[in-house]
Amino acid sequence: MRRxxxxxxxxxxxxxxxxxxxxxxxxxxxxxxxxxxxxxxxGHKFALRDMAEGEEVIxxxxxxxxxxxxxxxxxxxxxxxxxxxxxxxxxxxYNPKPRAVQHSPSRHTHxxxxxxxxxxxxxxxxxxxxxxxxxVNGQAQAIAERVRRECDCSHIDDVRVYTHNYGCSQLGDDxxxxxxxxxxxxGHPNAGGVLVLGLGCENNQVAxxxxxxxxxxxxxxxxxxxxxxxxxxxxxxxxxxxxxEKMRGDKREALPLGYLRxxxxxxxSDGLSGITANPLVGLFSDWLIAEGGTTLLTxxxxxxxxxxxxxxxxxxxxxxxxxxxLINNFKxxxxxxxxxxxxxxxxxxxxxGITTLEEKSLGCVQKGGAQPIVxxxxxxxxxxxxxxxxxxxxxxxxxxxxxxxxxxxxxxLFTTGRGTPFGTFVPTMKIATNTPLAHFKSNWIDFxxxxxxxxEEPQRALARLIDxxxxxxxxxxxxxxxxxxxxxxxxxxxxxx
Numbered sequence: 041m042r043r044x045x046x047x048x049x050x051x052x053x054x055x056x057x058x059x060x061x062x063x064x065x066x067x068x069x070x071x072x073x074x075x076x077x078x079x080x081x082x083g084h085k086f087a088l089r090d091m092a093e094g095e096e097v098i099x100x101x102x103x104x105x106x107x108x109x110x111x112x113x114x115x116x117x118x119x120x121x122x123x124x125x126x127x128x129x130x131x132x133x134y135n136p137k138p139r140a141v142q143h144s145p146s147r148h149t150h151x152x153x154x155x156x157x158x159x160x161x162x163x164x165x166x167x168x169x170x171x172x173x174x175x176v177n178g179q180a181q182a183i184a185e186r187v188r189r190e191c192d193c194s195h196i197d198d199v200r201v202y203t204h205n206y207g208c209s210q211l212g213d214d215x216x217x218x219x220x221x222x223x224x225x226x227g228h229p230n231a232g233g234v235l236v237l238g239l240g241c242e243n244n245q246v247a248x249x250x251x252x253x254x255x256x257x258x259x260x261x262x263x264x265x266x267x268x269x270x271x272x273x274x275x276x277x278x279x280x281x282x283x284x285e286k287m288r289g290d291k292r293e294a295l296p297l298g299y300l301r302x303x304x305x306x307x308x309s310d311g312l313s314g315i316t317a318n319p320l321v322g323l324f325s326d327w328l329i330a331e332g333g334t335t336l337l338t339x340x341x342x343x344x345x346x347x348x349x350x351x352x353x354x355x356x357x358x359x360x361x362x363x364x365x366l367i368n369n370f371k372x373x374x375x376x377x378x379x380x381x382x383x384x385x386x387x388x389x390x391x392x393g394i395t396t397l398e399e400k401s402l403g404c405v406q407k408g409g410a411q412p413i414v415x416x417x418x419x420x421x422x423x424x425x426x427x428x429x430x431x432x433x434x435x436x437x438x439x440x441x442x443x444x445x446x447x448x449x450x451x452x453l454f455t456t457g458r459g460t461p462f463g464t465f466v467p468t469m470k471i472a473t474n475t476p477l478a479h480f481k482s483n484w485i486d487f488x489x490x491x492x493x494x495x496e497e498p499q500r501a502l503a504r505l506i507d508x509x510x511x512x513x514x515x516x517x518x519x520x521x522x523x524x525x526x527x528x529x530x531x532x533x534x535x536x537x
Contacts, residue, residue, distance in 0.1 A: 083311025214534025298332030303444025310392025310457025314403025
């Protein structure tokens with residue numbers, strides 16, 4: 041295993057790959073011998089030359105901030121002596137710079153999925169109960185428990201209630217956002233049957249939710265208002281029993297890879313995220329798009345500082361302008377609540393070696409690979425164009441992962457250097473950035489990308505990841521699915537009455 045890495049020839053820092061590079065160790069980089077003047081933990085940076093106060097720190101070939109004091113060669117660079125250089129809104133110009141995309145052939149040409157009536161594909165066949173309002177969460181759980189206990193569900197992948205705390209006491213766009221999110225959940229192809237359970241007096245009335253939903257398969261999506269029946273649990277159980285029987289005839293079939301839509305997400309990142317897991321996911325994104333599929337990249341605040349890299353890949357001026365609005369509107373969202381735009385990264389990110397938002401963003405956007413950006417989506421809006429899409433959503437792990445699935449992703453690839461056990465309502469594959477995490481949290485981590493700094497070739501790691509994704513699409517459960525850790529988190533913005 042390599043002990044350190046200089047990522048780009050223009051960089052004036054290197055990153056430790058070993059558990060710790062001890063003080064006094066002499067490392068050789070670009071023919072120069074550098075003595076470390078302090079210990080450097082894995083994922084953290086050290087200076088390759090003496091640096092003056094105010095000098096730009098370069099990683100990935102781009103500035104990630106500036107020094108706040110003079111720094112000696114071989115010294116640790118982190119929050120104590122480096123600060124962000126990000127400021128208010130920038131002026132952007134359309135300057136397309138298409139990137140070369142290397143297609144990686146694979147033995148996979150199809151996935152075994154469920155073809156739905158609207159020509160979408162599900163990779164799971166699950167029965168879902170969706171409350172319109174948090175007041176009926178308990179009743180929904182009682183219905184699901186009775187279904188699991190009394191129905192033969194051996195042909196169903198899961199029976200699941202997606203509880204939430206919304207659907208009432210919301211106003212305006214905030215209320216509509218909840219309705220759009222629930223409508224997208226109800227129409228997701230990973231569900232073979234859905235019971236929508238309302239209370240009856242909430243703002244989010246079943247009738248108004250149906251208007252947002254638009255159209256639905258009446259044999260697959262059923263509605264029940266608890267205040268209109270004597271025993272809502274018994275009525276709900278009867279409806280679900282019929283849905284269970286309807287789903288008995290659902291079978292997997294070989295479908296082209298072009299049906300696959302995959303969300304790209306990182307959380308609990310560390311200094312290796314932009315070196316191992318995120319670039320690997322970027323290679324996967326390029327491969328899937330070349331095969332006719334679709335990927336979605338979100339976490340808008342974690343594009344700040346790297347947004348021009350994405351703008352250069354906009355397929356057209358229109359897509360470029362939509363990307364500019366995506367970035368600036370999210371900065372405006374922070375300002376509306378008098379919050380600092382660049383108060384990031386998190387404490388866990390910092391412990392893992394990430395110092396500034398620029399550094400975090402430059403690692404984050406690598407999940408998008410090199411393909412052109414073909415569209416920019418509003419929150420809870422469906423994919424309409426195959427290829428790489430940008431999606432409006434925050435960096436919060438649960439909210440962003442849910443948002444990716446709401447736009448139609450059948451699974452999410454979730455890279456992490458710190459580890460997390462959660463999963464959203466679609467299969468959420470945890471990809472470790474480093475081997476120690478993969479071994480220590482083997483009950484969380486589905487795939488190890490840390491081998492990329494242990495001399496595994498990127499194309500070999502990509503082949504392993506493609507195999508894992510296809511196996512997951514074909515029905516192999518991920519760890520969070522085995523543990524029944526599935527939940528949703530709706531993007532909340534606005535007052536609560």
